[in-house]
Amino acid sequence: MRFWTSKPPAAISALLVALTALSAASVYFLWHYSVGIERSAAFQFHIYDILFWGALFAWAQFAEVKLLAYASFSHLFIFVLAAIIIFPPWVVPLLIFLFYINPSIFNLTKEDFSYTWYKDFFNRLQSLLAAAGAAFVFTFIYNNIPIYISDVNITQMVAIILASIANFIINISLVSLAVHISTRMPIKDIWFHNFGWIVFSYMLMTPVSLLLARLYNANPPLLGNWGGWAVILFLIPLYYARFHWDEVVKLREAFNKTVDLLSNTIDAKDSHTFLHSERVTAIASALARAYGLDAAQVNTIEKGSRIHDIGKIGIPDAVLFKPGSLTEEEYNIIKKHPEYGVRLLEPASEYLSETFDIIKYHHERWDGRGYPEGLAGQEIPLWARIVGLADAYEAMTAGRPYQKAKTPEDALREIEDLAGIQFDPKLVRLFREIWETNPAWRDREVFLRLYSSKVPSLESSSPPSLEREPETSQKSS
Ligand SMILES: [Fe+2]
Numbered sequence: 001m002r003f004w005t006s007k008p009p010a011a012i013s014a015l016l017v018a019l020t021a022l023s024a025a026s027v028y029f030l031w032h033y034s035v036g037i038e039r040s041a042a043f044q045f046h047i048y049d050i051l052f053w054g055a056l057f058a059w060a061q062f063a064e065v066k067l068l069a070y071a072s073f074s075h076l077f078i079f080v081l082a083a084i085i086i087f088p089p090w091v092v093p094l095l096i097f098l099f100y101i102n103p104s105i106f107n108l109t110k111e112d113f114s115y116t117w118y119k120d121f122f123n124r125l126q127s128l129l130a131a132a133g134a135a136f137v138f139t140f141i142y143n144n145i146p147i148y149i150s151d152v153n154i155t156q157m158v159a160i161i162l163a164s165i166a167n168f169i170i171n172i173s174l175v176s177l178a179v180h181i182s183t184r185m186p187i188k189d190i191w192f193h194n195f196g197w198i199v200f201s202y203m204l205m206t207p208v209s210l211l212l213a214r215l216y217n218a219n220p221p222l223l224g225n226w227g228g229w230a231v232i233l234f235l236i237p238l239y240y241a242r243f244h245w246d247e248v249v250k251l252r253e254a255f256n257k258t259v260d261l262l263s264n265t266i267d268a269k270d271s272h273t274f275l276h277s278e279r280v281t282a283i284a285s286a287l288a289r290a291y292g293l294d295a296a297q298v299n300t301i302e303k304g305s306r307i308h309d310i311g312k313i314g315i316p317d318a319v320l321f322k323p324g325s326l327t328e329e330e331y332n333i334i335k336k337h338p339e340y341g342v343r344l345l346e347p348a349s350e351y352l353s354e355t356f357d358i359i360k361y362h363h364e365r366w367d368g369r370g371y372p373e374g375l376a377g378q379e380i381p382l383w384a385r386i387v388g389l390a391d392a393y394e395a396m397t398a399g400r401p402y403q404k405a406k407t408p409e410d411a412l413r414e415i416e417d418l419a420g421i422q423f424d425p426k427l428v429r430l431f432r433e434i435w436e437t438n439p440a441w442r443d444r445e446v447f448l449r450l451y452s453s454k455v456p457s458l459e460s461s462s463p464p465s466l467e468r469e470p471e472t473s474q475k476s477s
């Protein structure tokens with residue numbers, strides 16, 4: 001069975017050994033640290049408390065909330081932080097280690113039993129260390145730094161917010177490190193990709209942890225004879241709201257998938273453009289981030305890149321796939337695809353209108369000799385300039401029936417020669433910088449390999465599970 005026999009790569013093994021040692025040391029340290037703290041004397045917990053919070057941890061991971069843009073959001077951290085308030089600091093790291101559940105385990109069938117033990121183990125260690133860091137931050141602040149606003153003691157609130165930040169940072173740092181080791185992608189890119197806007201919703205949810213802990217610890221209990229009843233009662237509406245949210249997300253996803261399907265039909269028609277849109281998307285997204293655009297803009301650029309050539313559906317195959325050079329008349333037909341694209345998507349403008357500039361202007365040139373409108377320089381919308389450059393590089397390295405694929409070095413040289421002629425010079429400069437640092441992105445072969453054989457990304461709980469896992473493409477060439 002692959003589950004037991006699969007062996008981690010050497011670098012991952014070394015990482016696992018180091019993290020195991022670190023985990024053991026941190027739990028031991030926390031145990032020592034909590035002994036002698038006055039607060040620990042107040043901790044009277046029972047095996048039922050442990051089982052109840054362990055079950056909540058497991059449930060939170062199972063009932064993760066899907067977000068738009070490939071992300072999912074687990075409520076696990078809310079329970080982890082609440083438990084940090086309730087239990088001595090060494091308990092929660094062990095609890096999360098034991099009660100970690102990888103939701104993907106429920107999707108496994110006998111034929112596809114590819115769940116690997118070391119990913120699971122990594123995720124457990126990662127969650128343990130993040131919880132240990134948070135528990136230390138909380139305990140340290142709570143016991144040493146009393147914080148007041150006029151007469152109100154807000155120590156616990158501040159301590160749990162800082163603990164939440166520690167938990168978040170340790171989580172994404174460890175995941176970024178593991179993804180870096182397995183894919184060689186620059187660690188900084190992965191870190192910021194994970195970081196994103198989610199950090200704010202993460203912080204906003206932190207007070208809920210405090211509320212849960214207070215409900216649980218209320219003396220006398222708010223409901224019946226045990227604090228757990230109040231916690232359960234509080235969670236029911238939360239869970240109910242999740243169902244509604246799931247439906248909204250599913251609807252959006254179905255729409256996005258339909259659009260992807262349309263773009264796949266273009267890629268699938270031609271073996272030379274296999275995964276073309278996907279690679280243009282990866283390049284454009286990296287460029288956009290390097291340019292300093294925010295997450296929402298990067299998202300739109302990714303969406304637009306995926307469908308930038310959708311208008312080619314309206315171009316006859318005889319022209320689109322003609323081996324050899326085109327007549328002027330044929331070229332004029334090809335030149336219509338940006339406008340066809342926008343017209344085709346017009347009925348869905350409510351969801352897609354922001355991508356229209358990309359679709360319409362991705363063949364404009366910096367010197368004004370592009371199409372369809374012959375815009376020049378800054379007149380060309382920035383997003384279209386970005387996608388246009390990514391598109392050109394991808395086409396050069398993919399080749400055409402009548403043109404051999406260029407090596408990444410030759411393609412880069414051509415792009416640089418065309419700075420200020422076809423491309424925005426500033427973007428070309430950024431392009432060169434990223435080109436030098438990321439092989440997955442520079443080299444088409446590496447990219448296709450990564451995409452076609454699942455990327456060895458490590459799924460994780462809570463925010464780092466935002467790490468988007470490139471899907472295995474089923475497109476035929
Ligand atoms: Fe195009």
